[in-house]
Amino acid sequence: MAERFKIAIVGSGPGGLSAAARAAERNISHVLLEAEPHLSNTIFLYQKGKYVMDEPAILPLRSPIPFEAGLRETILGKWDESTAKLKVNVRYQHEVSAIQRRADGIFELRCQNGRTVEAEAVVLGIGLQGNLRKLGVPGEDLPFVQYQLDDPEAYEGETIVVVGAGDAAIENAVALARQNNVIIINRKDEFARAKKGNEQAILKAIDDGVIECYYNSAPEKVEALSAGRKPGRMILNTSNGRAQILLDRVIARLGATAPRGFVEGCGVVFPSKDPASVPAISAQYESNVKGLYIVGALGGYPLIKQAMNQGYEVIEYITGNPVEPADAPLLKAKFNNLKGIGTVEQTLAQIQRNVPLLSHITPLQMREFMLDSDIRTPAQGEIIFERNDYTNSFYSIVEGEVHIVVEDKPAPVILRRGEFFGEMSLISGRRRTATVKAGPNCILVETPRRSMNRLISSVEAVKAEIDRAFITRAIRSRFAAEASPEQLQDLASGASLKRYKAGELVFQEGDEGDCLHLVRLGSLTISRNIGGKDIVLTYVAAGNYVGEMALMGEAKRSATARAAIATETIQLDGAAFKKLLNRIPALRLRLQKEFKDRTAANLSMQALPGGGDIISFLMAQGAGEATDILLIDESLCVRCDNCEKACAETHGGTSRLDREAGPTFANVHVPTSCRHCEHPHCMKDCPPDAIRRAPNGEVFIADNCIGCGNCVRNCPYGVIHMASKPPRKPGLIQWLLFGRGPGPGEAPYDPDAEHDPKLKKAVKCDMCKDQAGGAACVRACPTGAAIRISPEEFPAYAQSRR
Amino acid sequence: MxxxxxxxxxxxxxxxxxxxxxxxxxxxxxxxxxxxxxxxxxxxxxxxxxxxxxxxxxxxxxxxxxxxxxxxxxxxxxxxxxxxxxxxxxxxxxxxxxxxxxxxxxxxxxxxxxxxxxxxxxxxxxxxxxxxxxxxxxxSATRDAMLEEISEIDQNALNLADGIAPEIHAVVLRSIENTKLGGGVLTQLRARDGSDIAIAKIRSAMEQRETQLGAAPAPMQAGQTMIMMVDFLAGRADDKQAEALRKLIDMLSRKRSLATRVARDIQYQAIMExxxxxxxxxxxxxxxxxxxxxxxxxxxx
Structure with a gap:
């Protein structure tokens, strides 16, 4: 007979633990099921001595369990302590494998260890990290088989088999090889999945004989040995037959199974296939399965404090106590500048009624959306953003109207209540295409990029509506100078979105040209086959169009277009476009002129075959997604490192660029430094949303960074690192005359750094947005070797280098 | 631009x-x-x-x-x-x-x-x-990368030499000790590294062995080590050891070219400063x- 509880909580992370503690505090029958032998595995796996932050600072904590910023050990210690004190009913090593809701409304939770638990309500707080994937062969749970590695220094003189070919496996193998005999097992014949640096490191280690590698091999079983020098052995299936390895330890780094499959198995529905989407949950955290609640990161709330608050609240909701959510005061404060409002709920509902786009989302999503967003009530005529700004927030019009200033047209385009704007920059990651001014009685909701992207990826209807608007507006902004909206309607209705992977063909030289493409995200390279070799002629950034040449004269494509990075285009129907051209001679004239200029530029590129090679080289370095990249001419660079010194001096003592590292081609050197990508990889997974884009395009890290290091891992160019702030330097005179502290350009030192790990945050290039003169690295270069350019300038740059 | x-x-x-x-x-x-x-x-x-x-x-x-x-x-x-x-x-x-x-x-x-x-x-x-x-x-390499490779080659060469004979080990060890990159102003400007002494010794020993198999060692090179090496090669070395020795020479050649490049890199930087x-x-x-x-x-x- 299975045990029966009122509430079963799955996962003892911040959310689950807080819920269980609240249930214990209120004497509600409950059980907390944890797969591991300890609480809060995600935080448990943080590196030792890591300082955990408690962002967002303004959000009050509501939980019987204490939490404040501090060392991982302190936090876990306090949690263990209060769990014991509150007599929380924890069951360790109860990994839940299935949750089923019976017809009588009771949930049955089956655990991997064979136990079954019954509960009236289930709180799912399993986070996003998922379960570590195991070897899947006999012996996978032997004591010397482990699935993580805290400290590679802890092992010495052992024979260690590392299984896996990803970054974690490679990093572990390389680190362990320093004092152990390491063998790495790779299921495939290459390490293509890993980051470039890691791939090079492992291949080198294998070449040097430091690490032995079995390619195309998979473990068949692991066995413990009772006799002999080694405690175990692994039988391996290789392409040449079986092999046996005697070993001390197996470290398998096979990634984790995303929890999504498990959650869907419980009956919870995800709104879209997008891996970033989160299940739809009600304002009371209830999923579409009645009685199944979801809290924490799984529901889209990645911060510890949010999850703990939700854990508390969910228990109140389950027991029928309608507490006001902890974020209510914050929302109320946001609504302060609205006149004549009711409760928070009423205001939220009002906004949803006024803006049809937001009517598709659940009340809880709406709450989260508004917490991230700002209410703006600009005075009439106030500029909301300017053309060529690099901001990428999204605006919904709750009341009033805004005026979009269109170039060459005296009358602005007016958007009214319920409409939205700002989606162009949000999607393309590029500059604002027009200036927007506030009209009378204007009330706007401004939503940051991350929240909007999350909404787009989790609510299909929002995505569809924004895409529709994007197409219409992209066409209009391109051709509005000559054509009326009615004339463009035809073109818009025949348009469709196309996606291309990096390197994929958009169209090929010699193809029949039947359409043109507006690049809406990413970038293309245009090349021609000359003498059997693809010569890159130019680079086309988002916001531009390609393929109109074939529609205006010749019927065949005169060049090949290829996606430089992951790219999306709007494909416009050729026939509709030709019809439009015939109807509007002015448009034809303008396009013909542009066509002529472009052909001339292409021809001059063709005459300089070396030029295209430089563009190809830059594209290979990922410059296709850059908005601003630092290039060093090595024939001018005198290696004085003044750029690095200037960077360190203007940024708290840590240089954000590494001049020497990075590839060089024809004396053009791409140092390790931020390129301020159109869609920054570093922004992808920043729990406090601390990575922002400034109006001039600088991608920077704000002060609310929690030091989690996600951005460091996500950046494919290795330009972000963790650093603590060194003490202030003395002035020039003080140093010169009295020898106080490190001098200008000298590395700063901090005697307290060792015992004070708390201030380590991510640092990266902010393009000196706070420096009046602009990028310090460029200004400090005595010989003019360092320049910053944007990809639009690549063709001209390549030509200047002949 | x-x-x-x-x-x-x-x-x-x-x-x-x-x-x-x-x-x-x-x-x-x-x-x-x-x-x-x-x-x-x-x-x-x-x-x-x-x-x-x-x-x-x-x-x-x-x-x-x-x-x-x-x-x-x-x-x-x-x-x-x-x-x-x-x-x-x-x-x-x-x-x-x-x-x-x-x-x-x-x-x-x-x-x-x-x-x-x-x-x-x-x-x-x-x-x-x-x-x-x-x-x-x-x-396209950085100086640190080159230095790292040199020390790696040193390590590997020592291991390899260890497997051949103590005499060879001694020669390689001396080569490592003799390789000095950087140093005083004059050393930096002259771009000398001294990594080629040992390799020259081993190589000529190899050549000797191959050209005059069994013949008496020519007394053209001074130094106790040299004579021991040639003796060793003429007398005791089997094919496997000779193979290892050849590999060792390849390694040391690579190292020498690296060391020369690093020394030159230092020289250029020194001139610029x-x-x-x-x-x-x-x-x-x-x-x-x-x-x-x-x-x-x-x-x-």
Whole structure:
């Protein structure tokens, strides 16, 4: 007979633990099921001595369990302590494998260890990290088989088999090889999945004989040995037959199974296939399965404090106590500048009624959306953003109207209540295409990029509506100078979105040209086959169009277009476009002129075959997604490192660029430094949303960074690192005359750094947005070797280098 | 876009310097003082003042270079102006003194200034010439990467030598000890590393063995190690050891080419820096001499 509880909580992370503690505090029958032998595995796996932050600072904590910023050990210690004190009913090593809701409304939770638990309500707080994937062969749970590695220094003189070919496996193998005999097992014949640096490191280690590698091999079983020098052995299936390895330890780094499959198995529905989407949950955290609640990161709330608050609240909701959510005061404060409002709920509902786009989302999503967003009530005529700004927030019009200033047209385009704007920059990651001014009685909701992207990826209807608007507006902004909206309607209705992977063909030289493409995200390279070799002629950034040449004269494509990075285009129907051209001679004239200029530029590129090679080289370095990249001419660079010194001096003592590292081609050197990508990889997974884009395009890290290091891992160019702030330097005179502290350009030192790990945050290039003169690295270069350019300038740059 | 310090802003400062020089020459030719032209005429004072101010301003470059947050133009612009105006100083000071020299403080200041300027010329030459050579020499590797590879090769070579014979091990060990990169100023500038001694020894031992199998070792090379090596090869080595030895030589050759490249890299960097150790201290000396020159002029006249 299975045990029966009122509430079963799955996962003892911040959310689950807080819920269980609240249930214990209120004497509600409950059980907390944890797969591991300890609480809060995600935080448990943080590196030792890591300082955990408690962002967002303004959000009050509501939980019987204490939490404040501090060392991982302190936090876990306090949690263990209060769990014991509150007599929380924890069951360790109860990994839940299935949750089923019976017809009588009771949930049955089956655990991997064979136990079954019954509960009236289930709180799912399993986070996003998922379960570590195991070897899947006999012996996978032997004591010397482990699935993580805290400290590679802890092992010495052992024979260690590392299984896996990803970054974690490679990093572990390389680190362990320093004092152990390491063998790495790779299921495939290459390490293509890993980051470039890691791939090079492992291949080198294998070449040097430091690490032995079995390619195309998979473990068949692991066995413990009772006799002999080694405690175990692994039988391996290789392409040449079986092999046996005697070993001390197996470290398998096979990634984790995303929890999504498990959650869907419980009956919870995800709104879209997008891996970033989160299940739809009600304002009371209830999923579409009645009685199944979801809290924490799984529901889209990645911060510890949010999850703990939700854990508390969910228990109140389950027991029928309608507490006001902890974020209510914050929302109320946001609504302060609205006149004549009711409760928070009423205001939220009002906004949803006024803006049809937001009517598709659940009340809880709406709450989260508004917490991230700002209410703006600009005075009439106030500029909301300017053309060529690099901001990428999204605006919904709750009341009033805004005026979009269109170039060459005296009358602005007016958007009214319920409409939205700002989606162009949000999607393309590029500059604002027009200036927007506030009209009378204007009330706007401004939503940051991350929240909007999350909404787009989790609510299909929002995505569809924004895409529709994007197409219409992209066409209009391109051709509005000559054509009326009615004339463009035809073109818009025949348009469709196309996606291309990096390197994929958009169209090929010699193809029949039947359409043109507006690049809406990413970038293309245009090349021609000359003498059997693809010569890159130019680079086309988002916001531009390609393929109109074939529609205006010749019927065949005169060049090949290829996606430089992951790219999306709007494909416009050729026939509709030709019809439009015939109807509007002015448009034809303008396009013909542009066509002529472009052909001339292409021809001059063709005459300089070396030029295209430089563009190809830059594209290979990922410059296709850059908005601003630092290039060093090595024939001018005198290696004085003044750029690095200037960077360190203007940024708290840590240089954000590494001049020497990075590839060089024809004396053009791409140092390790931020390129301020159109869609920054570093922004992808920043729990406090601390990575922002400034109006001039600088991608920077704000002060609310929690030091989690996600951005460091996500950046494919290795330009972000963790650093603590060194003490202030003395002035020039003080140093010169009295020898106080490190001098200008000298590395700063901090005697307290060792015992004070708390201030380590991510640092990266902010393009000196706070420096009046602009990028310090460029200004400090005595010989003019360092320049910053944007990809639009690549063709001209390549030509200047002949 | 990239352009050199000499062509910065369409060589704006070259033109300014040329104008300055032409005007000075014109004034000098036109000016007809009662005595021979010297620093004491009104033109002499004017040119002297200009020159003194220029010297002070040229020296401020050192501060500008370290003022990383300033908005006062780019360092590149300053350097371009520094070079051209500094060069024009030669003419201005010569005109200032009316080509009068003597064994005194004034001429001492002039000579100091010329040394500073010519050391600067060397700097310009080095800045224009060596960056490209450095890039070519590095072959896309960083110096740290090369050093790392060297120490790795050392380690592997030692392991390999260990498996052959203690004598070979000793030779390799000596090679490692002999490889010295960097060091004093002269070592840096000469680009010697000494990594090739051991390899030459082993290689010739190999050749010996192959050409005169069984024959008596030729006494052409001195050194106990050598003779032991050849003995060893002639007498005891089997094919496997010979194979390992050949591999060892390949390794040491690779190391030598790396060490040579690192040494050259250091050499280039040293050349690009060494002149500053004359240029800067001498310019400070010049400033002192200049003050002496000005004070004495006003004191005696």
């Amino acid at each position: 990239h352009d050199s310090i000499l062509t910065y802003a369409k060589s704006r400062y070259l033109w300014i310097s040329i104008v300055l020089c032409v005007v000075s020459i014109a004034l000098y030719v036109w000016h007809d003082p009662a005595v021979a032209p010297n620093g004491g005429t009104w033109l002499g004072y004017t040119l002297g003042t200009i020159a003194a101010l220029l010297i002070v301003w040229l020296m401020l470059f050192g501060i500008r270079k370290r003022s990383y947050a300033t908005n006062m133009g780019t360092t590149r612009g300053w350097l371009s102006a520094h070079i051209y105006l500094g060069t024009s100083l030669i003419l201005i000071t010569l005109l200032h003194c009316g080509f009068q020299f003597g064994w005194n403080l004034h001429t001492f200041a002039l000579v100091l200034m010329l040394i500073v300027i010519f050391s600067g010329f060397f700097g310009v030459y080095a800045y224009l010439r060596y960056p490209t050579l450095m890039t070519r020499n590095r072959e 060494i002149w500053l150790y004359f240029h800067v201290p001498l310019s400070v000396t010049l400033l002192a001499a200049l003050i002496g020159h000005i004070v004495s002029v006003f004191f005696y006249w």
